[in-house]
Amino acid sequence: MYRYDEFDHAFVAARVSQFSDQVERRLSGDISEDAFKPLRLMNGVYLQLHAYMLRVAVPYGTLNGRQMRKLAHIARVYDRGYGHFTTRQNIQYNWPALSDMPAILNELAEVEMHAIQTSGNCIRNVTADHFAGAAADEVADPRPYAEILRQWSSVHPEFSFLPRKFKIAVTGSDRDRAAIQVHDIGLQLKKDDQGRLGFAVWIGGGQGRTPILAKKVKDFLPEADLLTYTTAIMRVYNLHGRRDNKYKARIKILVHETGVEKLSQEIEAEWLHLKDGELKLPAADIAAINAYFAPPELAARAEGWGELAAWKKSDPGFASWVGRNVAPHRHPDYAMVTISLKPIGGIPGDASADQMDAVAKLAEEFGHDEIRVTHEQNLVLPHVALADLEPLYRALLADGLATANAGLITDIIACPGLDYCALANARSIPVAQEISNRFGDLKRQADIGDLKIKISGCINACGHHHVGHIGILGVEKKGAELYQISLGGSGDENASIGEIIGRGFEPDRITDAIETIVDTYLANRTGADEIFIECYRRIGAEPFKTALYSSEAEAA
Amino acid sequence: MKTASFKTKVLTANRLTDGISVWLGADGEWVVSLRDAFLARHEDAVAAIEAAGRQALADNRVVDVNVIEIEETESGPRPFRLRERIRAQGPSIDYAPASAARVSQAA
Amino acid sequence: MTVIWTQDGIVENDPWVSGSAAEDGPKLLPLAEALDHAQDNAAFGVVLQPADDVRALAPILDRVEIVAVTFPAFSDGRGFSQAMLLRTRLGYKGTLRAVGTVLLDQVPLMLRTGFDSFEVDHAPTIQRLVEKRLPGIDLHYQPAADKTADGPGYSWRRTAILNG
Numbered sequence: 001m002y003r004y005d006e007f008d009h010a011f012v013a014a015r016v017s018q019f020s021d022q023v024e025r026r027l028s029g030d031i032s033e034d035a036f037k038p039l040r041l042m043n044g045v046y047l048q049l050h051a052y053m054l055r056v057a058v059p060y061g062t063l064n065g066r067q068m069r070k071l072a073h074i075a076r077v078y079d080r081g082y083g084h085f086t087t088r089q090n091i092q093y094n095w096p097a098l099s100d101m102p103a104i105l106n107e108l109a110e111v112e113m114h115a116i117q118t119s120g121n122c123i124r125n126v127t128a129d130h131f132a133g134a135a136a137d138e139v140a141d142p143r144p145y146a147e148i149l150r151q152w153s154s155v156h157p158e159f160s161f162l163p164r165k166f167k168i169a170v171t172g173s174d175r176d177r178a179a180i181q182v183h184d185i186g187l188q189l190k191k192d193d194q195g196r197l198g199f200a201v202w203i204g205g206g207q208g209r210t211p212i213l214a215k216k217v218k219d220f221l222p223e224a225d226l227l228t229y230t231t232a233i234m235r236v237y238n239l240h241g242r243r244d245n246k247y248k249a250r251i252k253i254l255v256h257e258t259g260v261e262k263l264s265q266e267i268e269a270e271w272l273h274l275k276d277g278e279l280k281l282p283a284a285d286i287a288a289i290n291a292y293f294a295p296p297e298l299a300a301r302a303e304g305w306g307e308l309a310a311w312k313k314s315d316p317g318f319a320s321w322v323g324r325n326v327a328p329h330r331h332p333d334y335a336m337v338t339i340s341l342k343p344i345g346g347i348p349g350d351a352s353a354d355q356m357d358a359v360a361k362l363a364e365e366f367g368h369d370e371i372r373v374t375h376e377q378n379l380v381l382p383h384v385a386l387a388d389l390e391p392l393y394r395a396l397l398a399d400g401l402a403t404a405n406a407g408l409i410t411d412i413i414a415c416p417g418l419d420y421c422a423l424a425n426a427r428s429i430p431v432a433q434e435i436s437n438r439f440g441d442l443k444r445q446a447d448i449g450d451l452k453i454k455i456s457g458c459i460n461a462c463g464h465h466h467v468g469h470i471g472i473l474g475v476e477k478k479g480a481e482l483y484q485i486s487l488g489g490s491g492d493e494n495a496s497i498g499e500i501i502g503r504g505f506e507p508d509r510i511t512d513a514i515e516t517i518v519d520t521y522l523a524n525r526t527g528a529d530e531i532f533i534e535c536y537r538r539i540g541a542e543p544f545k546t547a548l549y550s551s552e553a554e555a556a
Numbered sequence: 557m558k559t560a561s562f563k564t565k566v567l568t569a570n571r572l573t574d575g576i577s578v579w580l581g582a583d584g585e586w587v588v589s590l591r592d593a594f595l596a597r598h599e600d601a602v603a604a605i606e607a608a609g610r611q612a613l614a615d616n617r618v619v620d621v622n623v624i625e626i627e628e629t630e631s632g633p634r635p636f637r638l639r640e641r642i643r644a645q646g647p648s649i650d651y652a653p654a655s656a657a658r659v660s661q662a663a
Numbered sequence: 664m665t666v667i668w669t670q671d672g673i674v675e676n677d678p679w680v681s682g683s684a685a686e687d688g689p690k691l692l693p694l695a696e697a698l699d700h701a702q703d704n705a706a707f708g709v710v711l712q713p714a715d716d717v718r719a720l721a722p723i724l725d726r727v728e729i730v731a732v733t734f735p736a737f738s739d740g741r742g743f744s745q746a747m748l749l750r751t752r753l754g755y756k757g758t759l760r761a762v763g764t765v766l767l768d769q770v771p772l773m774l775r776t777g778f779d780s781f782e783v784d785h786a787p788t789i790q791r792l793v794e795k796r797l798p799g800i801d802l803h804y805q806p807a808a809d810k811t812a813d814g815p816g817y818s819w820r821r822t823a824i825l826n827g
Contacts, residue, residue, distance in 0.1 A: 007802055007816055014800040021798055022768065027573065029616040030787045038738060039768055047620055049643045052575035082651065094651075097574035121738065151804040152819050157775035158747050158807065161740025227805075227819060238744045243713075273752060278806045278818070285817045347649060418639060419647035422620075427642075429649050479637065 001062050001370065002147050002292045004112045012109045015116055015155065019043045020102035027099065040098075042122060042160065043105075044115030048420050051095045055118040056108060060128035060146040060170070061089030061373040063113075065360035068371055070111040072356035078104050083356070085341060085349040087413060087464055088167070089127050089373040090118055094420055116154055121162045123153035123234070127169045129177040130374040133295055134382035136330045140189045140197055142170035142178070144289040145226060148281070152227050159234045163241035164249035166234070167206075170199075179375060179491035181205045181214045182467055184251045185233060190220065198222045203233060203263075204255030207461035211497045212252040217264040223286060225271075227279040232271035236263070296368040296383055301333040304386025311390045318393050320442060321404035326389065333386055337367075339379040339396060340403040340411065344440035345433050348414040349377030358399040366392045376452075377413055378406065408445040409453060409518070410436040413464050417457030417474060418481075424457035426474025426481035427507075431455055434511045439518075448518060450531040454489075467491035469533045470517060471498040472510065483510040487517070487544060488536045501541060502549050513548060520547040563625040566593040566633060567605040568643065569618035577643045578618065580605055586618060590644040591632040596623075665784040667760075668792045674780070679708055679729050681762055681782060691731055694719060701726055710762065713741040717748050724755055732778070734763040743776045750777035750808035767791050771799025777808030801825070 004012070019039075026036045040046075044055040056071070063071075071091055075083045078100050079093040086092055096104060108114055118125055126149045128142040129135065149168055153159070159166075170187040171178040180186025186202035199221045205214030221229050233251075240258070242248045255263055312319040325338040339359060341349050351359075359379055363371045366388040367381035374380055384392060396402035405411045412435060415421065417428030432455055439445055454468030458475075465471030471486040482504040489498030505513045518532075520543055525535045536544075567580040568590075578586035579593035587593065596602045602623060609621040624640045626633040635641050642648055665681070667674040678689050691710040692700055700707055701723040708729035711717060720727065730749060732742040742761065749755040760780035761773050767788040770781060774797075783789050791797070801823035803811060811821035 005816055007820060011800065011802040011804070014802060018798050018800060025787070027616070033613070033616075033619045035737060035766060035768075047570055047575055049639070050575075050577055050646060051570070080651075099573050121740075148819075151817070154804045155772075155800060156805055157772040157803075158743045159740070160772060161738055161743065161769075235744050235747070239741055243739060243741075282818050285819075288817070347651060350651065418642055419649055419651075424639075427648060429647075433649070476638075481638065 001064060002059070002143075002289070008112070008151075009109075011154070012112075012114050012116075015043075015114065016102065016105045016109055019105060023098060023101055038120060038161075042117060042120035043101075044118035045098070045101060046119060046422070048094065048416075048422050049418075050420065052098055052101075053420070054093045054096045054101065054104065054115060055086070056091050056093070056113060056115050057118045057125040058089050058091060058113075058373050059150050060126060060132070060143045061130050061375075062132075062143060063371050063373070064369045065364040065371070067111045067113055068356050068360035068363070070107060070113065072353040072360070074104055074107060075353040075356065082350055082352045084347075084416065085351065085373050085377050085379070087375050087377060087415075087462060088125055089130070089375055090125055091373070092416075094416075119165070120160075121164050121166075122160045123149075123156065123162075123166045123168065126150050126153070127167070127178055127183075127375060129171045129173065130372040130380050131177060131327065131336055131382060132172055132372075133293055134329050134334075134336050135173060135175075135177075136328045137175055138173045138330065139191060140172050141290070141293050142172035142187070142189055143293050144286065145187065145189070145199075145223070146170045147289055147292070148226060148286070149230065152230075152279075159238060162234075162238055163243045164246065164251075166237075166251070168230075174493060176491075176493040176495070177375075179464075179467065179495070181493075181495035182207055182211070182464075182491055183214065185230065186214050187226075192220050196222060199226065201229065204252040204260070205495075206250050206252040207464060207466045208250065209247055209459040209461075210250075210252065211461070211466040212256060213495050213497065214252075215255060215260040217260065217267065224281045224283070225275055226281060228274040228277060229267075229271055231279060232267045232274055235270055236266050240266075296370070298331045298334055298368075298383060298385075301385040301387045304333055304389070308386045308389060317404070318390060320446065321393055321402055322389065324404045324408065324446075325402075325406045329383065331383075335384055335386055335389065337381045337384045337389070337392065338374070338406040339381065339401050340405055341378050341401075342405055342411050342436065343400055343403050344405075344410060345437045347429050348412050348432050351379075355399055355401060358395070358401065362392060362395055376411065378411070404442060405445060407450050407452070409439045409448050409451045410445055412436060412453045412455060413468070414455040415457050415463035417455075417463075421457060421462075423460055424474070425459075425476040426457050426483065428455045428457040428463055428472075428474060431472060431474070431483065431507070431510055435514055438511050438515060447528070448522070448532070449528060450533075451518070452490075452533075453514070464491060465489070466497050467495065468498060469536070470514065472514075475504065477504070481507050483507070483513075485510075485513060485517070485548075487541060488533065490533055499541060502545055516547050517544055520544050562598065563636070564628055564633070565596040565602050565605070565623050566590070566626055567596075567609050567621065567623055568593075568640070569609065569612065569621040572616055572619055575619075579644075580608055580612075584608065586612070590626075590635075593633060595626070595628065595633060664786075664789075665782060666789055668781045668783055668789070669779060670774075673793065679731070679760070681710075681731070689728065691729070697727070698723065711742075711745060713739055713745070715745070717745045718753065720749075720755075721753050724753055727755075727757060729758040729760060729780075730755065731760045731762045731782070734761060734765060734769075737764050737766055737769070739764075743772060746773070746776040746778055747808055768798055771797055774799070775803070775807040775809045799823075 169183040201218040202214035372380035414432040418424040456463035467489040486498030581587040
């Protein structure tokens with residue numbers, strides 16, 4: 001993984017003292033809240049319902065044991081003993097004091113971490129496939145390019161006061177595990193006819209109150225042009241993105257209103273001036289950054305094959321965990337392990353300081369000291385020998401981290417919702433917990449199969465409800481919570497925006513409604529191998545509408 | 557001034573230094589429990605707490621100052637909006653139970 | 664109080680201060696008027712609004728004495744791109760002034776994008792500028808329009824060349 005050089009260390013130290021100075025001026029009253037807000041946001045500090053919230057960047061979701069231990073330490077010392085992993089591969093603390101921020105940032109800097117640009121109308125933490133550098137199906141590792149983008153976008157003098165926030169995601173394989181089509185810029189690594197590496201470039205995807213899938217503006221952008229082309233996009237957006245209405249300020253609206261052809265011509269025209277300029281990436285620099293991400297030395301561990309089969313036979317719990325949470329690595333003796341942060345009835349994405357420490361230790365012991373945060377709010381150990389799976393499972397089990405539900409109905413994405421968030425209209429977490437408890441039986445979940453439920457507590461869609469197979473949006477109606485269901489969304493390479501199915505459900509009826517939907521799917525699927533989203537795409541919304549609403553139509 | 561439709565109000569904000577939710581108390585200090593909040597039962601009292609809020613904001617003691625409507629119940633003031641009830645009572649979920657217990661023991 | 668500040672300090676009696684120009688003094692003209700005015704011989708400057716296309720200035724830029732770029736609000740960052748285009752695309756070498764909402768924490772970014780003159784009326788900002796205590800970072804992860812040294816490490820990095 002990337003390691004800071006002297007320049008990075010000095011930069012982050014300077015950024016910490018810059019922000020500390022801003023905090024000091026705020027506490028002394030030299031800056032008003034209005035002026036301070038954009039400054040604190042640009043360093044990840046929000047004001048939520050109960051306290052400040054600090055969002056710490058986990059660049060492209062990659063961290064090591066030492067960094068994870070520091071996150072645990074911060075949770076213990078400056079917060080209430082836990083943290084929340086987010087859909088943008090970051091971690092949030094819910095209770096830090098403003099006056100503690102300089103100390104927290106100094107602690108983070110010790111382990112090469114920061115909170116730079118985790119909020120604000122700037123280029124946010126660049127995300128990537130959480131299986132990067134390990135997945136069997138990968139064309140190339142997306143993280144070096146995410147790292148180049150991270151560096152280039154840090155405290156960018158031209159692009160720090162954009163019309164709105166700006167999110168970039170990079171994926172390295174045809175399977176899109178980074179949801180690039182719902183990002184402001186989505187980059188998909190690919191090779192051209194001559195085997196040269198580059199990107200398909202998508203722009204203008206996003207969720208929020210106007211969900212739109214990204215449009216492809218370039219089928220192949222050579223890797224050397226990554227920063228020149230991105231600069232062209234950013235400049236056109238900075239100058240022409242709408243600033244009269246914050247709900248129309250994302251680049252997706254500019255793409256929509258200008259038309260993708262015209263806008264891509266403008267980008268192209270700007271790019272012509274930039275493409276052979278000083279931001280063209282020398283091959284040596286790309287190679288140097290790539291070298292940081294060289295895969296760990298993975299010794300042959302063929303003994304794991306036989307052991308694995310024996311363990312699976314003797315322990316059905318282990319077998320179902322392997323079935324759901326273990327994915328093929330490019331090295332045949334290794335696997336990628338998903339550590340579920342979705343215990344049955346738990347809070348999606350939350351981890352206690354003790355659990356963070358436990359994961360750090362296990363990563364060092366069994367995982368070549370690498371941990372990933374996924375946009376589905378789980379953790380991953382990307383390089384685990386098959387021969388180590390059983391002891392790893394035992395250890396995870398002891399720490400409440402071995403729930404065998406990756407990709408199943410209880411692997412729910414949920415935003416913090418009205419329990420924490422100042423923007424929320426309704427709670428998300430209790431809804432997730434109730435659904436998780438209702439479907440908690442592992443055999444039942446496994447029978448239902450792949451099904452992604454995503455819950456947002458307001459229209460800003462941090463819980464990605466638009467791309468949930470089943471999406472749930474909490475709204476406030478006449479002072480009470482109401483939950484609107486959408487079906488058929490997907491955030492992968494076959495991305496789609498879910499369709500609202502009908503009127504919303506009260507908090508005490510939403511779980512029943514989800515169960516009705518699941519039962520309808522089970523009754524209609526061609527077999528266990530037709531997963532929910534495929535079934536929905538085949539049969540459409542009608543059977544679900546009928547099941548949900550027909551009884552009341554008859555009563556009316 | 558008190559009319560049938562008048563709803564009792566309290567002034568709430570978050571403390572600048574640590575962001576913790578606070579309410580304006582009867583003695584003009586900011587308190588951390590809604591139970592100890594000053595209840596504005598008529599328009600003049602509302603005007604007074606609004607003025608106090610503007611002053612506290614200008615003095616950089618608090619941020620995000622809002623007047624909210626509450627219902628006076630036997631167990632104390634109860635905000636009409638769920639949002640404000642959650643602000644007053646904390647998250648409605650059992651978060652990080654072990655460490656939360658540690659915090660409350662320490663307090 | 665409004666002051667004009669540059670890296671050399673406060674500028675006294677600047678003829679281009681917004682709103683203070685005498686009837687017969689040099690004028691800051693809006694873009695459209697400046698394009699019309701270019702035939703005249705009198706000295707003039709241009710004041711740009713955020714929606715103006717700076718590239719329209721190209722034909723008359725050698726006659727413009729000063730370009731003022733307006734920041735209507737702290738959150739409106741179009742002026743940064745306008746400045747970059749003026750400096751790096753149009754090759755403008757004259758005075759480039761930030762006007763409007765000019766606050767301390769953006770001054771380092773303005774300097775990087777090519778501004779060299781600042782019209783400021785926020786007292787705490789003026790004080791810090793006068794004390795030369797700018798809240799900038801001297802290490803940059805990207806080239807911009809200011810004078811910087813290359814590197815270290817990667818082609819996109821730059822370091823500040825400190826005055827004096």
